[in-house]
Amino acid sequence: VLATDDNADRQKILSHYGSHAQDTTFATQLLYRLRDGSQNAGRALEWLESELEKTGSDAEEIIISEHHTLSSGNVTTGNIIRGLRLINDVDWTVWFEGVSRIDTLLREKTDFAALDFFSRDQYRTAIEELARRSELSEFRVAEKAIELAGHVLIADASGAEVPQAEAPDTDATVHTDVGFFLVGPRRLELEKAIGYRPTISVTVKRAFSATGWLGVVVPVFALTVLLLALAGNALDHLGLALPSIVVMLALFAVPASEGALAFFNTVVSLFLKPTRLVGYDYK
Template sequence: SNYSAHAQDTTFATQLLYRLRDGSQNAGRALEWLEGELEKTGSDAEEIIISEHQTLSSGNVTTGNIIRGLRLINDVDWTVWFEGVSRIDTLLREKTDFADLDFFSRDQYRTAIEQLARRSELSEYRVAEKAIELAGHTPGVTDASGVPETADPDVHTDVGFFLVGPRRQELEKAIGYRPPFYVTFKRAFASAGWMGIVGPVFLLTALLLVLSGRALANLGLSVESITLMLALFAVPASEGALAFFNTVVALFLKPTRLVGYDYNKHGIPAEARTLVVVPSLIGSRDDVEENIRNIEVHHLANTAEEI
């Protein structure tokens, strides 16, 4: 019949058997037909029910394993795992104070090494080695602070100066780095100094004044009137040009994050001893007393000996 193919589907047959057995007495003929179709395929009702239960149980086990696997993936701190297997991280920890940095600073170093290696002929590991060599960390025996015993402490430089600091171009030259166009343009703009700000703002202001002058001339005003109005418009035009320039610069020039150290585990060491400056406004004698009281509270609440 047209329904014989459906009877060969074990899932369909199992569900139909459940419904026919729990159905009315009129379902007996349909049940006989279904059992007959199953016998033609060499099976019976009990066999397909057991097979379907096994399939469902196997699916439940698989689904449970997938969910447990996803939970395990979510529970694992992959940053710790990555830093544990990375050869570059191991090299930097052995030769520099890389382990004392906070996570964002360490990631900043890794990103810089990746960018430098991508535009040079050296591998990331070799770029890291070159940065260490330039910083005075010649590969070899080092003391507890990470400085080689044969290195001159007076010329020792932190490796961050070459990766994310002002001496990065020395490292780029040493590894044959080819900077992309936008990096070259950004550096040229930064090297222009104050002219890099005054020049664009002046040109934008002049453009606004020229457009305004033409618009006023089309209205038939005299030269004296146009000159006076442009003189009055010069200040707001320069303010608008400066605001537009700042907006464009903020879109393309991202701020550079300062390298930081993580002293949460072992506290601030003696060589990093520092102080905290609390700015305040003094408008009366009461302000002085309040500021002194706040300073005393901060001092008593401070548990770090090196602050």
């Protein structure tokens, strides 16, 4: 187009590219590609210069502006990369435990620091769950658990502050680890002390756990009987004699019970989480 004569058609076609010439990135790239170009490059440069003059700019100004933009972009990209590397290098578990008030309180009052990470996280999760369904904050829940565990400081006969469980006139059975109240068998005492309101699902799970071995035997036995009844009904429709049906059901009883137990375990595992034993970090 630039190689043609300067006529109305040429001006009409180039008028559609005027907005592109005002883009500093486009104009800079065009100047770069026209460097040492063909004999028509001069006309292209003239057209570009004329379009830039309409906006009060020139080739040198847009090149400087584009270089500044690229430089600032490179600096920003470098800062982002360094920031991402720093984020990746930070051990966020250590950072979180360092700024958490709950962790600080438990470390000062209990043997929380001696536990492994998964046990500490189990304590934190328990405190969070208890606080969510009570009127107390997580910090107050942790304080209440420490008080119930006998770690609260009291004044002895000499006036010195000692843990309640270590006081001379304190029953030895009073002291126990704070984990007994957070994730152990004495959790109900802590829930009652903080006004915890269990959800329906928690209530159902606890009712099921309270049934003990009957909660396993009865459902498995019922499923086994159901499978045997279905199998017996199917054999009866096939026209087999009663003695044959009895023999077949006797042979089918063991695999039916195993299938019922496997089905029961699968269903229960969807609703009940395994209980993890609290462990100490011996590093």
